[in-house]
Amino acid sequence: MKVLHLSTHDIGGGAARAAYRLHTGLQDIGLQSQMLVQEKSSNDKTVIAPKIRLFQGIAKAKLTFECLPLKLYTQKKNTPFFIQWLPDRVISKVAQINPDIINLHWISGAFMQIETFAKLKHPLVWTLHDMWGFTGGCHVIGECDRYKVSCGACPQLNSINEWDLSRWVWRRKVKAWKNINLTLVSPSSWLAECARSSSLFQNLRIEVIPHGLDTQKYRPINQHFARETLKLPQDKKLILFGAIEATSDRNKGFHLLQPALQELSKAGWKDNFEVVIFGASQPENPPDLGFKTYYLGHLYDDLSLATVYSAADVMLVPSLQESFGQTASESLACGTPVVAFNSTGLKDIVEHQQNGYLANPYEVDDFAKGIAWILENEQRLEKLSFYARKKAEQEFTLELQARRYSALFEEILMVGKKSPFSN
Incomplete structure (x- = not known):
């Protein structure tokens, strides 16, 4: 079976890393897997990307043009919003590879035009890494539920016009994807339910397969x-927080983390705990977190990440919305319990008071309580760490994920062969 993954990046970003992990997992179980990407960062020969510098420059220029219509919305929120309106070269490249099945991933950033999906004459499986597939352009819905009907009057565009850019994007998706041969895979139950409730995907098959590692x-x-490797103290309990754009991406919850930590500090833990942050460099004027804080900057390789998870006593994931939450699953695999809010995709990873703590959404007091609950009892911490690793071994291994996808691919291809409409 020849599988082709379409992804904007191969390893740049959380969604790309998830796609690449699946790609290598499928190879490990004997499938012929390749990736077609717009921007390649790895040295993997099975990842295909434009080699000619001219084409790479065109791809970057396309991204500038892709965003031009957004300039009409001067009050737009600083959140990702993609229109996917420019033509692409995907069809010809896919034809050269000629896979049996295509696995779509995060394909925003002017990589694929919305209308290209239906032109792919192969069975399509789309792994959802966020909400873009079923919205009018946004990737994180926040409190908006207009995707259940038709988008328009988009709060992220700060628009009150029903026929705004988000409605135009939504209508293009409706028209282009009307009769598409598409199966969806969600990494979490929450994201799957969001997709099922959407006007665009409500009639499609949706499977839940957690991301593997x-x-x-x-x-x-x-x-x-x-700790010795990272030059971190040996005599303190270390609280870890990290994500891409850890302190600047509002969805990652730093604005909730800060008051929770300040509350812990005032409660008498100031001399016992210290904080470690990755995914952000130390700012010129560091925010007051109530504890001595170490900024590790950006960590890109698995060994560095596994080292920092292992150095910590607890991992904090105060995100507002996560389609899954790979920092949480990575932390559990390293035996480090997680504190998160009892919401979205993180509910599939963290089991309350078994391998971490799920705080009431989005209560700062309860989040602080969860941190203290994990760290105040050494025997409890050891038990949580044991079950953290056990959860990862039972549910998040790369082999388990790959075999689930392989079975799904085989089923889809078998149904296609039996269909009277198949070639």
Whole structure:
């Protein structure tokens, strides 16, 4: 079976890393898997990207043109919003590879025009990494539920016009994807329910398959060694927080994390705990978190990430909305319990008071309580760490994810062969 993954990036960003992990997992179980991307960062020969510098420059120029219509919305929120209106070269490249099945991933950033989907004459499986597929352009819906009807009057565009840009994008999707041969895969139950309730995807097959990871790379490392490697203190409980744009992306919840930590500090834990942050460099004027804080900057490789998870005593994921939450699953695999809010995709990863703590959404007081509950009792912490690793081994291994996808691909291809409309 020849599988082709379409993704804007191969390893740049959380969604890309998830796609690449699946790609390597399928190879490990014997499938012929390739990736077609717009921007390649790895040295993997099975990842295909434009080699000619001219085409790479065109791709970057396209992104500038892609965003031009958004300039009409001067009060737009600073959140990702993609229109996917420019033509692309995907069809010809896919034809050269000639796969049996195509697995779509995060394809925003002017990589694929909305209308290209229906032109792909292969069975399509789309792994949802956020909400863009069923909205009028946004990737994180917030409190908006207009995607259930038709979008328009988009709060992220700060628009009160029913026939705004989000309605135009939504209508293009309705028209282009009307009779598409598409199966959806969601990494979490929450995102699957969002997709099922959407006007665009309500009639499609939706499966839930959690993101996998290499549990041999993400595994517990001796904490003393990990801290020594990262030059972190040995005599403190370390609280970890990290994500891409950890302190600037509002969806990652830093604005909730800060008061929770300040509350802990005032409650008498100031001398016992210290904070470690990755995914952001130390700002010129660091915010007051109530504790001594270490900024590790951006970490890109698995070994560095596994080391920092292992160095910590608890991982904090105060996100507002997560389609899954790979920092949470990575942390569990390294034996480090997680505190998160009892909402969205994180509910599939963190089991309350079993491998972490699920705080009431989005209550700062309860989030602070969860951190203290995990760290105040050493025997409890050891038990949580044991079950954290066990959860990852049972549900988030790369092999398990790959075999689930392989079975789905085989089923789709078998149904296609039996169909009287198949070639």
